[in-house]
Amino acid sequence: METKEIPGNLLRKWEISATKQNLSQQEFVEYIRNKQREYYDVQEMTTVKKEMIDGQLTEYGKQKALEHFRKMDERKRAITLSRIDFEVYYNKIISNGYEENTCYEIISSYNILTERRERLSLTKKEMKMHGLVLSKVNKMYEEAKRITGM
Known part of the structure; x- marks a missing residue:
């Protein structure tokens, strides 16, 4: 699955939010990484949902959907x-x-x-x-x- 680059304005928003929380350097990096992970998870699930609706769920999509459901x-x-x-x-x-x-x-x-x-x-x-x-x-x-x- 292709991954889209995170928009610069969204990345900047996360950086501002992390800065306002007065996080240490390590916490700051973890915060940004978690936000990036969440962003890519949402992108993946959007693709999987489209595949489901179109009735063309790929094997990769099935695997991602199962992982997502297990976390809920x-x-x-x-x-x-x-x-x-x-x-x-x-x-x-x-x-x-x-x-x-x-x-x-x-x-x-x-x-x-x-x-x-x-x-x-x-x-x-x-x-x-x-x-x-x-x-x-x-x-x-x-x-x-x-x-x-x-």
Whole structure:
């Protein structure tokens, strides 16, 4: 995977932030390295997410996605898994409309999401913060129920 160079203004912003914290030379270097690592992780996950949405996840992408999920806590992992499910369904709906199989998948995933929400006491705000917008999910679920007659 190709890596993009970190924009100079972003690097400068990190340097200013580190300077304001009065870090030692070693802490300063570690702070900048951590920020760079975070930046490249986000770049990688953006590429992996695009591959997932396009349905063309490479072996490297699968490996990176697994590493990323292992680092998450249980709450964020549950939200992320549901978000990915519903992003895939959304893309299927855009491509092919509400097909019957997709409707059943949506209903099943909605039930799993409901179970996860109850078990982990996930809030709407927390879910939205991690990219899962319940109003969109609920609309998809209601339409899927209507189409299947459930």
